[in-house]
Amino acid sequence: MNYKIALIRGDGIGPEVVGEAVKVMDAIGAKFGHTFEYVDVLMGGCAIDAVGKSYPEGTAEKCKECDAVLLGAVGGPKWGHSTEAEKRPETALLSIRKDLGLYANLRPAALRPALAEACPLKKETADRGIDLMIVRELTGGIYFGKRERYATEDRGEEAADRMAYSEKEIERIGRRAFELARLRGKKLASVDKANVLETSRLWRKVMHKLAEEYSDVQYEDVLVDNAAMQLVRDPGQFDVVVTENMFGDILSDEASMITGSIGLLPSASIGDTAPGLYEPIHGSAPDIAGQDRANPIATILSVAMMFRYSFNLPAEAKTIEDAVDAILNEGWRTADIAKPGEDVISTVKMGELIRAKL
Ligand code: IPM
């Protein structure tokens, strides 16, 4: 098969890590008989510099002509927090999610055996293993509700952000999560704040209806404050965790931290139609940009997710994941995952070693 891939190399270390991931894709293509055609798409801080806006006209259209999108990283302190939306890199991220209908954000957090020591939790906790997948709703809730700023008579300025969820939005993310749980450990935790929020009470009602339909999946409700605590107390209890947009934003950062290796974690954002978007969860790391020091593994594992979720090519995905594990097991480390005093290798070298294992 021939696949067309949109590449949003983006800012900071984005171009370097995407560069290595593309070489891995080509190597997989040669091995399994696929070809990949790449289309560069300008978005993020680099687009602000080049054309004055982070999300130039036609960005979504260009992506829609492709089978999948691979994104490196966008943003950085250089672009600050402009008061003009089109000059903020974050605007591009939110816009592309909405325009491509990417309502399901899959963020796996797994402790790779070779890096178990990097886990900041107690050894007994790490020994139980961590292998969970956060399924974050990505195109609704407070991220996309009405924002207001207005003057009041006696309380100074006031601001408001509206959080809304419809049954339809909850049901489609819920189904995705139940389906994923079926393919994994058949356990699903739905995180909400139903003791306070009306959106959460509706969320829970819809999830309970789905839980009856997916009765082979072990289901539980977890309040978000408790979920935050359980993630550091006993993350091994979780398999798939589904939650709304902002809770998912926060909990997925927490989940990434407990694996101790944010440079290793990929993510997928998918909707009902192609293209899906795949990206490492780490940021643009401007402090090490252009120095050949970034860890390309999260982006390479994002390609594995692309093969699995967009192209239904599980063997190709597994080949990449196994190659990454083999290299880590041999002890190769980029600076972010090295222990003090350990030898470190470059971005390009890490990419080369992984390709040699495919
Ligand atoms: C993420 C990021 C974004 C989000 C920001 C950069 C808008 O934190 O992808 O988790 O909040 O969704």
Ligand code: MG
């Ligand atoms: Mg975030």
